[in-house]
């Protein structure tokens with residue numbers, strides 16, 4: 001039986017699909033989107049959940065003055081929590097997680113939500129944070145690495161608490177809900193696996209908060225920051241940091257297409273206006289900038305040694321390339337494709353609505369054909385009876401025995417084409433690509449993708465190490481360029497100034513602690 005999972009070490013610990021490299025979000029909110037894309041695992045539950053939200057959206061508006069978590073929300077949140085975590089790479093454990101939870105609880109107390117919320121640090125390098133009804137709040141390690149003070153982190157958490165307190169997720173416009181349902185409808189062909197792959201699409205079409213809801217959450221966060229004793233001006237700083245992150249990603253252009261910002265993030269921009277508004281709201285608190293502390297040192301102490309970028313356990317996405325130092329494999333997607341890494345699979349999104357996955361599992365005794373049969377059965381479910389499978393082609397790809405299988409299947413939305421490629425590697429392992437798209441789509445992209453699968457050389461493996469955040473003090477005469485030269489990045493200086501919130505032209509002050517990104521086999525301090 002081919003496992004859907006690409007890494008057998010994760011078989012026991014995860015359910016499906018994951019980290020959203022797609023969503024280098026410029027807005028720290030995706031609560032509903034995430035719940036719906038977590039459907040990948042059990043779409044029936046998600047539909048039920050969506051229906052519940054529908055009902056909630058028709059009911060009376062929640063009272064903003066007296067936030068309280070309903071038993072129903074608490075139940076739904078608890079039910080979604082493990083699936084959500086699995087989807088986003090799991091929890092990142094240890095002292096950094098404890099730190100996030102402690103700062104979160106401090107905010108929750110000020111928001112009248114004492115001991116009602118669960119704060120989780122997510123093992124994802126995507127810069128994101130989101131809230132789920134039931135007061136489950138998630139912050140990625142990408143976000144933790146980006147902020148420059150405890151107050152900035154607190155402003156992210158305060159913003160998410162704002163969405164919870166105002167029950168924004170329950171007030172989504174019906175139109176948005178329908179959009180997401182339309183994506184889910186792909187699943188109504190009766191195939192759970194197809195839904196998993198389509199879950200990738202759901203991430204693009206996710207629900208979003210309205211501009212007003214964003215502003216309200218910003219304002220709530222700023223009030224809570226002040227109440228918790230943090231500098232409320234940190235909210236504007238945090239938004240500026242997100243803006244720098246977006247600019248950094250955009251500037252990478254073709255070089256780093258995998259980090260491309262999806263359409264919905266672009267249409268939901270982090271405007272200058274939002275940063276200005278946050279500043280004005282901070283002024284309204286009556287406090288001066290820096291009158292209350294930001295606790296920069298506490299944050300830097302916490303992020304020291306934090307994993308940065310891809311987790312080697314999940315393989316490395318670099319641009320359109322994927323390389324896994326443990327599985328010793330690599331491939332490269334054609335131009336226009338984006339890759340989404342997760343513990344279970346690499347999601348692929350390409351031109352002409354092409355969606356797909358790369359994953360692997362043990363090679364069964366009946367070889368590539370047996371693997372293909374099981375895989376197609378898993379993908380199509382009952383729809384297999386209507387599918388036109390083959391003819392399969394046996395080829396060698398970069399020396400590896402492989403099997404290419406085209407599949408055509410009629411759905412309620414029209415004919416779909418599935419292009420499948422399966423490879424046998426040493427140690428009884430097999431890997432596969434599945435690309436799904438409209439039947440009218442030409443398959444030249446899949447051919448290029450399928451030809452690119454290969455084994456890594458030992459020399460390549462030796463270069464694939466995890467990266468960590470190191471905190472050092474600026475020495476006399478240090479420049480951004482000099483410090484950046486120690487960074488594990490081919491855009492070291494840009495990454496250095498972005499991560500530290502520095503003006504590229506500004507002089508560094510000796511003694512100031514700064515974050516560096518270093519590559520290491522054993523972590524850094």
Ligand SMILES: [Zn+2]
Nearest residue numbers: 028029214217
């Ligand atoms: Zn938000």
